[in-house]
Amino acid sequence: MGMRASAVGLVWPQAAVQRCCAHKLRNLERKAPKHALAAIRDDFHRIVYAASADAARGASTAFERTWAKPCPGVVTSLREGGDQLLTFSRFPKAQWKTQRTTNVIERLHEEFRRRVKAQGSLPGEEAALILLFSLVAREQIRLRRIDGWRKIAAVLSQHTVVAA
Numbered sequence: 001m002g003m004r005a006s007a008v009g010l011v012w013p014q015a016a017v018q019r020c021c022a023h024k025l026r027n028l029e030r031k032a033p034k035h036a037l038a039a040i041r042d043d044f045h046r047i048v049y050a051a052s053a054d055a056a057r058g059a060s061t062a063f064e065r066t067w068a069k070p071c072p073g074v075v076t077s078l079r080e081g082g083d084q085l086l087t088f089s090r091f092p093k094a095q096w097k098t099q100r101t102t103n104v105i106e107r108l109h110e111e112f113r114r115r116v117k118a119q120g121s122l123p124g125e126e127a128a129l130i131l132l133f134s135l136v137a138r139e140q141i142r143l144r145r146i147d148g149w150r151k152i153a154a155v156l157s158q159h160t161v162v163a164a
Contacts, residue, residue: 015062018033018087020102021048024078031152040074047060048100053089111141 008015025044032040032098043063050056060078068075078085089100098104112132124130 016087017084018099019081021085021100023102024081024085028074028078031077032071036067036071040071043067044078044138048085050089053086058090063085076129106140111135115141 008017021044025041028040028044029037043059043066046057046059047063050059063078064075088096091099112135114130115124115135116128119131122131132141
C-alpha cells in the first residue's frame with residue numbers, strides 16, 4: 001500500500017481506496033518491451049473494463065498467466081496494485097468510469113496550484129482552504145459532476161457506521 005493509501009487508512013480506516021488505473025497502465029508499459037505494449041494494454045483493459053468484479057478477477061488471472069514468463073516485471077507491477085485496482089467494482093456501475101482514475105481530483109489540484117502560484121504564497125492552511133472554496137463558489141474552478149452522483153447517498157447509507 002502506498003504512503004497516501006496508508007495515511008488515508010489511518011485517518012479513515014473504513015475508506016475504500018482505489019488505485020488509478022491510468023497510472024497503473026503507464027507503470028506496466030514502462031516495464032514492458034515495445035513489441036508487447038499493445039497486447040499488454042488490451043489485456044489490462046480486459047481487467048479494468050470487465051463487466052463485473054468476477055470477470056475482472058478472471059481477466060487478471062489470465063493476464064498473469066499470459067505475461068508471467070515473457071514480462072515478469074509487468075506481472076509484479078500488476079500484483080502490486082492488488083485489490084485496490086478493482087475497488088470501483090464494489091460501487092454502482094454508473095460510477096465506475098469516474099472511480100477508475102484520478103482525473104477529476106488531478107484537474108482540481110492542477111487548477112488550484114496554478115491559482116496559488118499566481119497568489120505568491122499563502123500564510124497557512126486556513127488561507128488555502130478559503131482560497132479553494134472561494135474559487136469553487138465563484139466557479140473560477142469548475143468541478144465536473146461525478147458519474148452516478150445521484151446514487152452517492154445510497155452508497156453512503158450502506159457504508160455508514162452508526163456509533164453506539
